[in-house]
Structures are given as C-alpha cells and as structure tokens.
Amino acid sequence: MQGIWTTERIRAAEDLLLARTPDGELMRRASFGLAAEVAGLLAENTGGVSGRRVVLLVGSGNNGGDALWAGAFLRRRGVAVAAVLLKPEKAHPAGLAALRRSGGRVVSIADSPQWIEKADVVVDGIVGISARGALRPEAAELVARIEAPVVAVDLPSGVDPDTGAVDGPHVTAARTVTFGALKPVHALAPQECGNVVLVEIGLRPWLDEPDLWRLELSDIAAVWPIPGPEDDKYTQGVVGIAAGSATYPGAAVLASGSAVRATAGMVRYAGHAADVVRSRWPEIVATGSVTDAGRVQAWVVGPGIGTGGEGREILRHILGQGVPVCADADATTIIAHTPEVLDARDPDTPLVLTPHAGEYERLMGRRPGPDRVAAAREAAKKYDAVVLLKGHCTVVAAPDGRVAVNTPRGSWLATAGSGDVLTGLIGSLLASGLDPWLAAAAAAQVHSLAGALAAEDVPTSASGLVDAIPAALRLVRAIA
Numbered sequence: 001m002q003g004i005w006t007t008e009r010i011r012a013a014e015d016l017l018l019a020r021t022p023d024g025e026l027m028r029r030a031s032f033g034l035a036a037e038v039a040g041l042l043a044e045n046t047g048g049v050s051g052r053r054v055v056l057l058v059g060s061g062n063n064g065g066d067a068l069w070a071g072a073f074l075r076r077r078g079v080a081v082a083a084v085l086l087k088p089e090k091a092h093p094a095g096l097a098a099l100r101r102s103g104g105r106v107v108s109i110a111d112s113p114q115w116i117e118k119a120d121v122v123v124d125g126i127v128g129i130s131a132r133g134a135l136r137p138e139a140a141e142l143v144a145r146i147e148a149p150v151v152a153v154d155l156p157s158g159v160d161p162d163t164g165a166v167d168g169p170h171v172t173a174a175r176t177v178t179f180g181a182l183k184p185v186h187a188l189a190p191q192e193c194g195n196v197v198l199v200e201i202g203l204r205p206w207l208d209e210p211d212l213w214r215l216e217l218s219d220i221a222a223v224w225p226i227p228g229p230e231d232d233k234y235t236q237g238v239v240g241i242a243a244g245s246a247t248y249p250g251a252a253v254l255a256s257g258s259a260v261r262a263t264a265g266m267v268r269y270a271g272h273a274a275d276v277v278r279s280r281w282p283e284i285v286a287t288g289s290v291t292d293a294g295r296v297q298a299w300v301v302g303p304g305i306g307t308g309g310e311g312r313e314i315l316r317h318i319l320g321q322g323v324p325v326c327a328d329a330d331a332t333t334i335i336a337h338t339p340e341v342l343d344a345r346d347p348d349t350p351l352v353l354t355p356h357a358g359e360y361e362r363l364m365g366r367r368p369g370p371d372r373v374a375a376a377r378e379a380a381k382k383y384d385a386v387v388l389l390k391g392h393c394t395v396v397a398a399p400d401g402r403v404a405v406n407t408p409r410g411s412w413l414a415t416a417g418s419g420d421v422l423t424g425l426i427g428s429l430l431a432s433g434l435d436p437w438l439a440a441a442a443a444a445q446v447h448s449l450a451g452a453l454a455a456e457d458v459p460t461s462a463s464g465l466v467d468a469i470p471a472a473l474r475l476v477r478a479i480a
C-alpha cells in the first residue's frame with residue numbers, strides 16, 4: 001500500500017529532518033530530482049535537452065526555490081532557462097543566486113509572455129504545500145498563457161494540497177514531481193497532477209502512519225480470493241444478491257454477473273428478477289424472495305429494489321442475518337429516510353454503504369463538499385459503517401479512521417449500471433471474509449481497472465465492465 005500524508009504531517013516531518021541536515025541540502029536533493037524529470041520530459045517531447053527552452057514560474061516560497069535550483073541544474077545540461085519572479089523581492093535568495101551563477105536569465109513579468117510562448121517546458125514553482133485557494137490574478141494571467149507541457153513542483157499550483165479541490169484558476173500539469181512522500185492532492189486530483197513522480201529526500205523515517213492509503217495491485221492480488229486444493233463451492237464464501245425488480249431486472253443481472261465473474265464459488269440471487277438472472281447467468285441459484293434464499297456469507301442489497309415498503313422489509317431482513325452487508329443504491333436511500341431499519345443490524349455486523357454525492361446528501365443532510373475525505377470519514381462514523389463515496393476519485397472510509405483513495409484510470413466508469421457492477425464486486429469480497437474496508441477499496445480499484453480495459457479508449461457499458469472483470473483480475477495477478 002502506498003501511504004499519503006497531509007501537509008501538516010509533512011511539514012512536521014520536514015522540520016525534524018531539516019534539523020538534522022546541512023542547510024539547503026534537502027532543497028538541492030529535491031531540485032536535482034526535479035531537474036532530471038524536466039530533462040526527461042524535454043527529451044521525450046523534443047528529442048533532446050541541450051538548447052531547449054525552459055521557463056520557471058517562481059513564487060515567493062521554497063516551492064519557487066526548488067524551481068530556481070532545478071533551473072541551475074538544467075543550465076549545466078545546456079538548457080536555456082528563464083525565470084519569471086512573481087515577487088522578485090521574496091524570491092528564494094540562494095536559489096536565485098544559483099540560477100544567476102549558472103547563466104540563467106531573470107525576465108520581468110511584463111516581458112514574460114514571449115518567453116512563455118516559446119518554452120518547450122514550463123516549470124510551475126508558484127506555490128507548494130503552503131498554498132491555499134486558487135491562483136492569484138497575477139499568477140493566473142501567466143498560467144493562462146502556457147501552451148507547453150507543465151512540470152509542477154510538488155503540486156499543481158492553485159489546487160488544494162490536502163483535498164485536491166479546485167476553486168478557480170490553477171495549473172494543469174503533464175507531470176508533477178513531489179518530494180519525500182505523496183500528499184492527498186496527488187491521489188485526489190489526478191487530472192491536474194498528470195503523472196506523479198516521487199523524489200526521495202529521506203523524509204519517510206520521520207513520518208509515521210499515513211493519513212490515507214492507496215492500494216497497489218500487489219495488495220489486491222494478495223487478498224483476492226483464489227480457490228485452493230481444499231476449497232469447494234461453499235468454502236470460498238457464498239454471496240447473496242438482493243437487487244432488481246420484474247420491471248427493472250438490469251441491476252440484478254449486472255450485480256449478479258459481476259459477482260459471478262469476481263470469484264469462483266457460488267452466487268445466490270433473491271428477488272423478482274430471478275427468471276431473467278437465471279437465463280443470463282445459469283450458474284446462479286435464484287429464488288423469488290430473500291426469506292428462502294439459503295445460506296450466504298455476505299449480502300448485497302439495494303440496486304433496483306425500490307424505496308417503498310417491500311424494499312424496506314428486504315433490507316431489514318438482510319441486516320438481521322448477522323453476515324456482512326453491502327447496502328447500495330435504493331438501500332442507501334431507505335437507510336437515509338428510515339434509519340430505524342438499522343436497528344435490525346447486530347452492531348458487529350460489517351456494513352458497507354456506497355453512496356454517490358446525491359445519496360450522500362440524503363444520508364448526511366448535506367453535499368460531500370470539497371473535502372471528500374472528511375465527508376466520507378464523517379459518514380463512516382455516523383453510520384458505524386465503511387463508506388465508499390463514489391465519484392471520479394472514490395474515497396473509502398472505515399469507522400476506525402482508515403481511508404483509501406482510488407485514483408481512477410479515466411472516466412469510463414461514468415456509465416449507467418456501473419455502480420451495480422461495483423456492488424457485486426464488493427459483495428464477493430465480503431463473502432470471502434475480507435475486512436470490509438479492504439474489500440471496498442480493492443473492489444473500487446478492480447472496477448476502474450475493468451473500466452479502462454473494457455473501454456480501451458472508446459466508451460464502454462456496464463455489461464462491458466462485467467465482461468472485463470476477468471481481464472482486470474488477470475492483470476492484477478500478473479503484476480503481483
């Protein structure tokens with residue numbers, strides 16, 4: 001698992017490390033790595049490094065210092081470097097001196113447009129982890145002129161470091177070079193960060209438990225249930241699906257199909273779409289009602305069950321079974337409108353809720369807002385459940401405070417029925433006995449991997465996602 005730390009924690013660790021490191025050493029480490037990345041991008045885009053043109057946008061803090069030092073390193077490789085100082089009187093003195101010594105040029109803001117227009121790469125050293133809010137007008141004006149690819153120093157300026165939220169003018173980078181550890185922005189603002197490269201500066205020993213996690217494919221491979229010699233169809237965990245209706249069987253077919261594809265073992269279906277589910281997935285044992293569904297090790301409940309009395313009774317029955325439950329879609333709405341259904345749940349029964357922003361609002365009485373991690377954490381606490389907050393980046397919070405972020409591979413999952421597929425994946429993992437937070441986080445990643453594989457750069461559908469689950473799992477197991 002990759003750890004991610006908030007800027008407050010990063011700053012505290014930096015202070016500890018700084019106190020034990022010669023003056024300027026950390027910045028030189030950081031900017032040396034930064035310069036190597038800028039040179040790499042120049043070579044990729046223009047076929048060379050020497051003689052290429054780089055413009056540095058330099059703010060008033062250490063982020064600008066990194067850019068200036070990197071400029072000095074790039075001069076050594078024959079790059080023409082021009083620095084635009086947003087606040088000349090506050091530019092990092094040692095970095096500026098180094099750039100000047102190396103033959104780098106300083107250009108005024110008034111002269112900067114012609115330099116920015118001719119640049120092969122622009123380095124964004126406007127603001128780093130001390131940033132708050134969108135770019136100020138002067139910086140925004142310069143950024144609006146950029147056509148070349150941007151390498152962001154530490155993070156794209158104008159994007160909130162701790163939430164990834166964007167609220168006005170900001171930098172959109174092709175590559176973000178960060179130092180010491182990943183910060184939330186890198187997981188939560190993939191559009192703005194581009195490819196994120198982590199340069200080691202020796203910070204890790206000074207950081208303890210991360211604030212957020214991002215699963216790696218090897219983590220998923222390690223927990224995904226694969227049958228062993230002693231297994232039979234029951235021992236791997238049977239998942240029950242209570243979804244769909246006679247009029248709307250689609251949700252049932254998608255959630256059930258996703259569960260069939262996710263693991264070996266067995267899937268049971270209970271509901272009004274039994275005939276349709278059986279004919280699409282003959283391996284599923286289907287009945288008309290949750291009360292005669294047979295034993296399962298986890299339930300998925302909600303997609304397409306409706307939010308009326310019948311849906312409520314189905315949910316109440318399932319919550320009382322003492323096995324882990326993933327409550328999705330209509331089940332989320334039922335919980336929001338009649339929270340007393342949760343009385344049927346034994347406090348020890350794991351529950352996963354999977355709201356999108358609208359369902360979140362029903363559950364919590366307000367929109368998730370820009371701090372989606374805090375929003376998911378709050379809901380997890382309130383409902384004593386794992387909350388998977390859907391969106392471009394999916395955030396998975398456990399009541400004990402653990403949070404995982406899934407950085408998507410494109411936006412292919414924005415297709416009708418995609419949530420039903422995710423639910424089926426979560427249910428399968430819950431049935432295998434996996435920790436519910438890990439189950440939801442792993443399912444979200446496999447879901448987006450399936451999306452990318454199904455799409456291959458052209459739009460896909462929820463059925464396409466179901467079909468791509470085996471390929472996604474093959475990739476997960478191959479990489480691990």
Ligand SMILES: NC(=O)C1=CN([C@@H]2O[C@H](COP(=O)(O)OP(=O)(O)OC[C@H]3O[C@@H](n4cnc5c(N)ncnc54)[C@H](OP(=O)(O)O)[C@@H]3O)[C@@H](O)[C@H]2O)[C@@H](O)CC1
Pocket residue numbers: 014015018026027030059060061062063064066087090126127128129130131132133134135136139153154158179201
């Ligand atoms: N410490 C270390 O060990 C290491 C640190 N490192 C580097 O230091 C960086 C952090 O540096 P930092 O703390 O000096 O602040 P930083 O982010 O450059 O901001 C400075 C100033 O920007 C301004 N500003 C604020 N918001 C703004 C906005 N929206 N739009 C425009 N301007 C805005 C505001 O100043 P003002 O203009 O108000 O005077 C603020 O004070 C970190 O990200 C990494 O790159 C690396 O070298 C590795 C080792």
Ligand SMILES: Nc1ncnc2c1ncn2[C@@H]1O[C@H](COP(=O)(O)OP(=O)(O)O)[C@@H](O)[C@H]1O
Pocket residue numbers: 329356389390391392393394408410411412413414415416417418419420421422447
């Ligand atoms: N723009 C997007 N980028 C990445 N993932 C997205 C995007 N929009 C939606 N998703 C994902 O697609 C799924 C949609 O689920 P949901 O809203 O329940 O849709 P449905 O009800 O149609 O199944 C969620 O997993 C969500 O995180």
Ligand SMILES: [K+]
Pocket residue numbers: 063124125126127128152153154155156157
């Ligand atoms: K920056």
